[in-house]
Amino acid sequence: DADVTQTPRNRITKTGKRIMLECSQTKGHDRMYWYRQDPGLGLRLIYYSFDVKDINKGEISDGYSVSRQAQAKFSLSLESAIPNQTALYFCATDSGDRPATGANVLTFGAGSRLTVL
Amino acid sequence: SQQGEEDPQALSIQEGENATMNCSYKTSINNLQWYRQNSGRGLVHLILIRSNEREKHSGRLRVTLDTSKKSSSLLITASRAADTASYFCATDPRGAQKLVFGQGTRLTINP
Numbered sequence: 001d002a003d004v005t006q007t008p009r010n011r012i013t014k015t016g017k018r019i020m021l022e023c024s025q026t027k028g029h030d031r032m033y034w035y036r037q038d039p040g041l042g043l044r045l046i047y048y049s050f051d052v053k054d055i056n057k058g059e060i061s062d063g064y065s066v067s068r069q070a071q072a073k074f075s076l077s078l079e080s081a082i083p084n085q086t087a088l089y090f091c092a093t094d095s096g097d098r099p100a101t102g103a104n105v106l107t108f109g110a111g112s113r114l115t116v117l
Numbered sequence: 118s119q120q121g122e123e124d125p126q127a128l129s130i131q132e133g134e135n136a137t138m139n140c141s142y143k144t145s146i147n148n149l150q151w152y153r154q155n156s157g158r159g160l161v162h163l164i165l166i167r168s169n170e171r172e173k174h175s176g177r178l179r180v181t182l183d184t185s186k187k188s189s190s191l192l193i194t195a196s197r198a199a200d201t202a203s204y205f206c207a208t209d210p211r212g213a214q215k216l217v218f219g220q221g222t223r224l225t226i227n228p
Contacts, residue, residue, distance in 0.1 A: 004159075033215070040126075042205060042220040043160075050214075058215075090159060104209050104216050105150065108159035 003027050006091050006109035014117050019078040021112045023091030031095070032074040033106070034058075034066060037088040046089075049074055081116040088113050123206060123219040131227050136193040138222040140206030141186075147209040149182055149189050150216065154203045163204075164191075196226045 004025045013019055023032065030051050035043040045058030047066040055066060063085060065077045078085055092106040124139045140149070148167045152160040166173045166182045166189065173180045179192040193200055203223045207216040 035218075040220060043218040045215060045217075048215055088157070092160075104214070105162050105165060106152075106160070106207075106216060108161070110159045111157065113157070 002110065003107050004091055004093055004109040006089075006112045008112060009110065010113045012115045012117065013081055015082055017081050017116075019081050019114065021076045021089055021091075021114070023074045023076070023109060024072050025074075025091075025093045025107075026072070027093055027095070027107060028071070029093040029095050029107075030071065031093060031104075032068065033092045033094075034064075034074070034076045035090045035092060036060060037090060037111075043090065046076065078114075081114075083116045086114060086116045123204075123222045125222060126220070127223045127225070129225040129227060130196060132196060132198055134196055136196050136200070136224055136226075138191045138204055138206075138224070140189045140191070140219055142189075142206075142208045142219075143187065144208075145211045146184075147211055149180075150207045150209070151178075151180060151189075151191050152205045152207060152218075154205065154221070156202070160205060193224075196224075198226050198228050200224060201226045 007022050033048040034046040037043050044060050046064050047058055048056050049068045052068050067075050089112045091109040094104045094106050122141045148165050150165045151163045153163050154160045164175045164180050166180045177194045182189045203221045205221045206219045
């Protein structure tokens with residue numbers, strides 16, 4: 001099984017529908033992230049969580065919400081999907097082992113491709 | 118806004134040639150990382166260079182970091198068709214506790 005699993009892998013939906021993308025990880029990491037990728041724009045951070053009780057907005061959080069149900073699970077919701085939310089969404093984790101390594105090396109899921117019609 | 122700016126946006130070379138990609142950034146960093154993404158797939162970590170390092174090697178990869186110019190380069194030597202992918206730099210800015218990604222370089226290796 002993959003270290004970071006995203007479901008669904010592909011989803012087509014209509015404007016106004018509520019959509020949830022789910023992410024689960026087996027790495028035992030505390031930190032989890034949701035990114036959005038659009039062609040030519042790289043990855044942009046939507047939300048991130050450093051533990052179960054911690055939720056933080058990223059640079060493009062408007063129109064999205066998240067839930068950290070457990071250390072291993074971090075879900076992203078679009079309450080009322082719109083066409084410009086059509087994108088490839090990635091979940092990622094890192095150990096947050098900053099004091100030891102000074103680094104945030106991310107492990108990514110395979111992505112969830114969302115199309116909003 | 119993106120911390121990293123990558124150059125070129127796209128690069129096409131013949132198999133066996135070397136490929137060089139550049140990344141510039143704006144703020145002080147703890148480290149800089151390079152990731153690879155095969156088409157439509159998740160990103161995979163390639164190599165990390167810390168702010169007090171100037172050069173690092175991993176197999177056919179060589180990364181340099183010039184903190185005075187706030188820039189890094191990724192060199193892939195003796196390229197192979199399987200190296201075809203997008204490559205992203207990501208900076209770990211001081212005090213930010215999260216990576217910021219560049220826009221990526223799309224590398225095509227022609228057989």
